[in-house]
Amino acid sequence: MRNQPKYNFFKNTSYAIAGLKDIITTETSFKIELILMIILLPVIYLVDISLVEKSLLFISLMGMLIAESINSAIERVVDLVTLEYHEMAKKAKDVGSAIVFLSIIVFIVIWVTILWNI
Template sequence: MRNQPKYSFFKNTGYALNGLKDLIKTETSFKIELILTLILLPLIIFIDATFVHKALMFISLMGMLLAEATNSAIERVVDLVTLEHHHMAGRAKDVGSTIVFLSISVFVVTWAIVLADIYQ
């Protein structure tokens, strides 16, 4: 039997917003990336770029937040299972950090390529 309540759009939206509130409250990295996102979103709107360029910029920016949320979820589950040092727990957390690192790399490269193409 699965450990989840019956599907309800409004309840599920509430769970998602609770998770977002918790991330903002407890995760410094998420807060930093969220502030960066809020600063850069208007730039995407007002920059003189094609729709495809803007979409790539937006997707790479949101990917960073998605990766940080995923990493936080991995870390919390690992900490729930064990607070003792275990090599597999460390490996799981390292993979979560790799997800964040790769998403930031994709963000930086995407923005650099798009901005270079626009302002060449």
């Protein structure tokens, strides 16, 4: 049997909001990326580019937050299993960091490419 309650839209939404509250209060990297998003959202709105380009800017910005969330989830699960050093735990955490790193590269490439041509 799965360790999962029956699907309920409102209950699942409350779980998602609880997760967001937790990551905002406990993860410094997420806070920095959230501040970056708050600063750059008006830029997306104000810059004179196509809707597709604006969408790409937004998606790449959200991608960083999504990647940071995935990384935090990986780190928490690893820490739940063991707080002692283990090579596999290190590798799992390194992969989580790589996800964030790659999302930042995608973000930079998209933003530079689109804004360079204005």
